[in-house]
Amino acid sequence: MCLYALAVARYSPAVLARLSATGVSARLGLTAWLAAIASVLASLAIAFQDLVSAAASGWHLLAEAFCRSVTGHACAPPVYRSAIFEIPIAATALSAALAAAVLAWRYGRSVQRAQQLAHAHSAAALVTGRRLPAASGTVVLDAPQPAAYCVPGRPAAIVLTTGALALLDPDQLTAVIAHEKAHLSGSHHLLVALTCGLSAALPGVPLFTRAQAEVSRLTEMLADDAAARHSGRPALIAALLALGTGAPVPSRALAAAAGDVTARVQRLLQPAPPSPRARNRLALTSVTFLLAAAPGLLTWLTGPLAAHVVALPWW
Amino acid sequence: MRGFGELESVIMHMVWDYGGPVTVRELFDELSQERSIAYTTVMSTMDNLHRKGWLQRVKEGKAYRYTATASREEYSARLMREALAAGGDTETVLSHFVAQIGDPESDVLRSVVRRLPARRPE
Numbered sequence: 001m002c003l004y005a006l007a008v009a010r011y012s013p014a015v016l017a018r019l020s021a022t023g024v025s026a027r028l029g030l031t032a033w034l035a036a037i038a039s040v041l042a043s044l045a046i047a048f049q050d051l052v053s054a055a056a057s058g059w060h061l062l063a064e065a066f067c068r069s070v071t072g073h074a075c076a077p078p079v080y081r082s083a084i085f086e087i088p089i090a091a092t093a094l095s096a097a098l099a100a101a102v103l104a105w106r107y108g109r110s111v112q113r114a115q116q117l118a119h120a121h122s123a124a125a126l127v128t129g130r131r132l133p134a135a136s137g138t139v140v141l142d143a144p145q146p147a148a149y150c151v152p153g154r155p156a157a158i159v160l161t162t163g164a165l166a167l168l169d170p171d172q173l174t175a176v177i178a179h180e181k182a183h184l185s186g187s188h189h190l191l192v193a194l195t196c197g198l199s200a201a202l203p204g205v206p207l208f209t210r211a212q213a214e215v216s217r218l219t220e221m222l223a224d225d226a227a228a229r230h231s232g233r234p235a236l237i238a239a240l241l242a243l244g245t246g247a248p249v250p251s252r253a254l255a256a257a258a259g260d261v262t263a264r265v266q267r268l269l270q271p272a273p274p275s276p277r278a279r280n281r282l283a284l285t286s287v288t289f290l291l292a293a294a295p296g297l298l299t300w301l302t303g304p305l306a307a308h309v310v311a312l313p314w315w
Numbered sequence: 316m317r318g319f320g321e322l323e324s325v326i327m328h329m330v331w332d333y334g335g336p337v338t339v340r341e342l343f344d345e346l347s348q349e350r351s352i353a354y355t356t357v358m359s360t361m362d363n364l365h366r367k368g369w370l371q372r373v374k375e376g377k378a379y380r381y382t383a384t385a386s387r388e389e390y391s392a393r394l395m396r397e398a399l400a401a402g403g404d405t406e407t408v409l410s411h412f413v414a415q416i417g418d419p420e421s422d423v424l425r426s427v428v429r430r431l432p433a434r435r436p437e
Contacts, residue, residue, distance in 0.1 A: 118408045121397060127324045127369065128390040141391045148412035149398060155320070159398070176412050183410045192410075219410075244413045261413055 004298055005043040008291070012036045013210035019284050020214060022267060024277050026221035028284040033211050033218070034191070035291040037198065040207060043295040107197045114193065115153075122153035129159065135177050140165060146243050150180040152189040167248045172239035175231035182226035188219040217263075224264055233268050240265055322360050327369055331387045336373070336380035 016036060020029030068074055129139025135158070143161040150158045158180045160173075168176065183189070195215045199208040227236045242248050244261050329342055343357045361381055364370045372379040385393075398409055 114408045121394065121409070123320065124390065125394055126320050127327050128387060128394060129324075130328070131321070131324065141394060142388060143391050143395045145395055145399065147395065147398060149409045151409055159394070161395070179412055180410070189408065189410060240413050 002044070002047045004294060005040045005047065008036055008040050008043075008294075009205050009207040012291070013206050015287065017210060017214060019280060019287065020218060022263075022280070024267075024280045025284060026218045026225060028281055028288070030191070030215065030218040030222065032284050032288045032291070033214055035288045036207060037195070037211055039291040039294055043298065046295055046299055103201050107201050110200070111193060111197060118151050118153040118189075122151040122155060122157035125151065125157050125159045126155065129157075132160070134174075135181075138177055146246055148176050148180065148243060150183050152184060152187070156184045158184070164243060167242040167246070168239055169235075169248075171231055171235040172242065175227045175236040175239045176243070178230035179223045179227035179236070182223040183219065186219070186222065188223070191219060192216050221264060221267065224268060228268060237265055237268050240268075322356070323364055323369075326357070326360055327364065327383065328387075330370065330381060330383050336382045338375075338378045338380055340378065 016029075016032055020026075020032065064075060125139055125141065126137075129141045132138040132140055137156060138158040138160065141159060141161050144163045145161055146163040146167050147161045148159070148164045150156065158177060160176070164176075165173065192212075192215060195208065195212040199205070199212045202208055224236060224240075240261060325346070326342060329345065330337060333342075339354070339358045339361055342361070343352070343354050346352055346357060361370060365372055365381070368384060370381045371384050372381045374380075398411075
């Protein structure tokens, strides 16, 4: 189970990144990444539980064997059942639990701080900005820098600057708003916060580090899809180029352009032909099912095996 | 009242546009011309804004005179600094439409734009 978790954490990022690189199906790609994370966490939880139950059931035997190897003869039960053995193991268990609690608390606090920040920011933006009558919850701030973003909060806000408005024509503006609305209605910030929290709490795990970047990239593409459906690809691409470069772009003029924004633009410019797209979808779906089923399947397979190991004479 | 804090926003913009210190009565007179609203609603909203730190007030006779604690430009600039700060908590909270200018990638995109027909939207 531990081996499985390690293997998925180490090797799945390369496979998943290849499958979701083009963003042919952003939604399936996102699901596959989340399935990998859930799969690793679930198998780790199962492994931990196995370890604890094995330790609990086999502890006295282990202690007796250890006691015998130290003293050179069989110990009387009162010796290995004494505090000398029980205190260290209790301390180990306690410190492990404590470490987990500290990690969880730190994660919770950073999430809470981010939430407060979001609430304060959206509340201030909703008072300071001028309401855009065409779109509810959308405000315009007087600022020369071109910026467009959404703040999840209660209430949520979509913020545009006058600098951004100056670069966009009406169609491009509705594309930008549709993109931000898709983020808010899809609660994309929760997915981003989850992966950010995991990579911060457990640094150096390839899956979590990679998932953070990929989840944010794929949620952008999901929102792009929504915006393209709403206002058409040309308006969205022109808006991406205009706000990305700070220069106005006519919607009708398009061109092919290495990075995240470029990938987003290229994907909108040149949709993959149907057959590779179907193959990619099939591959992503199978990987997702495999990842989702693996922890349960492994428990079922290794259950009898583990029982044999525990029942071995030396143990 | 439409939406959360809509009245707060309307009143703040009126205070900013007014220029000098303003009383609840003066704002109410102006506001009641464009919408039906109770005097007490305006008063309690301004009280809220004062409590939240948006407005400061000085007592003059029986009424308060309100002024904004900071100009609209100062608030906008503060929000922009928060929104455009790289790293830190805001980055995970706010979701930008597209990466900011100055990104090495945007040089690539800028060259793409340069190769586009030189028509600008009207």
